[in-house]
Amino acid sequence: MLDSNGFTRPQYETIVVDLTAKWQELFGSDSDTSAHSVAGVLIRLMAFFLDLIYKLAEKVYNSQYLSTATGVSLDKIASNFGLYRNPAEQAIVDLSFTGTPGFVILAGKMFKTTDGKIYQLGSDVLLSASGTGAGTAYAMETGAQYNVPANAITSQVEPTSDIFTVTNPQAVENGANIETDAELAHRVRLANDTKPSSPVNGVISAVMEVPGVKSVQVVTNNTMAVDSYGNPAKTIHVYVDGGEEMKIADALFNSVSAGILMVGSHTETMTDAAGFSGNVVAFDYATKETIFVTVDVTTNNDFEIDGVDQVKKAVNDYLGSVPMGGTVRFSYLYKYIYDNVNGIVVATVKIGTKADSQAMTDIPLTQFSIATTTADSLVVTKNGN
Template identity: 65%
Template sequence: MQELSAKWIELFGSNSDVSSHSVAGIIIRLLAFFFDLVYQLSEKVYYSQYLNTASGVSLDRIAANFGVNRNSATRAIVDLLFTGTPGYVVPSGSLFKTSDDKVYQLGSSVILDTKGTNTGTAYAVELGVDYNVPANTVINQVEVTTDIFSVTNSEPAQGGADDETDAELARRVRLANDTKPSSPVNGVISAVMKVPGVKNVQVILNNTMEPDEYNNPAKSIHVYIDGGEESKISTALFESVAAGILMVGSKETYLTDLSGNPNNHVAFDFAEQQIIYVNVKLSVNTDFELDGLEQVEKAIAEYLDTVKMGGIVRYSYLYKYIYDNVKGIVVADVKIGDEVNNLSMADVHLKQFATAKSTNESMVITKDGI
């Protein structure tokens, strides 16, 4: 606006009135408003060509140049164990839920055996990572029948994922640029990271003829993975680990190769989820929004998602995430720990094959003593 005002005076004389209430001043400010929009657009166009600054569709196009596509949200899958009247058929499409009303739909009919038990696979009715619920939580019938005595999931639900964020996509693009699918170790990481929902991968390769410090057998590879669907992970490992290398882990399956051989052994382990307890006391001002406490929870969860498997949860980093993402905070007092009764202003070292996890119960956030 100053440049436009100076140019106006240069063209029409030093006596020109360019104040905000003059005709010239109004025209200048109107032009400045639209020029500002053009400059903002130009800046966005300029930064959209770089991986570190691109966002949205622009980032999708950069990722496509590396053969990487943004992962869409996916449904969680869970195996349900039924107990009930022998011979009873649990109809396909039956609904079951957790105590907090996360609903799952049975994929196909299940016939209870002579002992009155059997298992079936159910799918979350909605997309998202929130449906990756722990074991023994899908225990309620939506439409109750007396022929089903009980239902539960002996294993956690898996495979649910939210739409991939810009930060997550950019991270995968960098990884794809650094490592190409080959075998092992970087190629295995690259291949598994392409599976929707996978956040972290750690590979333990034992090249010796003796068991290693983790008791992995000789000439073996043990892959630990955070997130993702078991069947898709197994396929990624099968396609990236070279023949002749023994895969180790509690999640085992056998896949068929192109020659028709169905005896190709694939194994891995999901990472342990280490609960991080967080206590935050806030002093706020009038800029603090009504959902400010939820914003703080989200900021904490976003930081924990960035901590690598076996890494260190830096308590000081939480201050940056809280102050940068939540308005109206004057002072934040943060304490963390891996035990609910042992919180302090100190970093938390994760276990070797564990990732940081938070829950509604593990985070206590208060403002001004409330």
């Protein structure tokens, strides 16, 4: 039904009731319309297909609104604002090697983490006279699951004795999943809200368009003294959760006004349209705050073989949704666990910032921090084991 309150889709049961009433109006109130009668079967068959048509009508109606559109319909709304869904991004990592001096590590050589995430070397690496070298490797697949901490890539897929060690000195931050409907809709709202507003909001909007970026905070120091965060006078300090460093730098270079000094530990030198290459862009990634999580689940026969891993994924998915400087709410973890893992009868969740101080309580993150877990900080037990 479409009226001043919008579109309301009748439920299947309502359609059956309406068709039954119409049938008895046409053929008599004593007509047999029970579920197994000829009339009843025909009514329910028509109701089934009418229900599908109403569902389609509801989707068509909702597709025109930002708050309810999904999939391709949302993509088309976003394109009206000049925005497009960010694709999944391949993680890129710089690897450091030690080995036999003069040995050439060929492009295509694969390295992995202890949990089996594989990265492939992009070009040949010649080890120096001191037996050291460095090269860039690419994740075998796209996705944020290939973002790993520093010193996590330490093994060869096919070992050779001429390579002694391999590691990634820096954490991998640039892998990204395809942008979800909720994330794209948020960017559309942000872009629409910030076009006529302050330069700070413009910077946030620009950086949020970088694939893999989940949240942004900007600290401006408009005074002539060092501020409470340690930022020098007349500076801007941008904190970013996720995204590739060079793409973030490019977004900042094209959104921060000329003459404003940017500060941060990550710096890139950019070339402007006139060919001057001395433009320094700086920012910081959000600090990772390790959250200790203990989950004990009581299960039934529907609990799958990899159910423990599913619980861990549900926990990490929730923590990844907490914005920079937000609050980790332990009660929200229950929804993520129950909604995404089959076979759980009861779950007990405790969280904390230390292993020995976990409780059923919320954890506020520091202003420029994001929540994360490690292999040791996330413990899931099944039926007490």
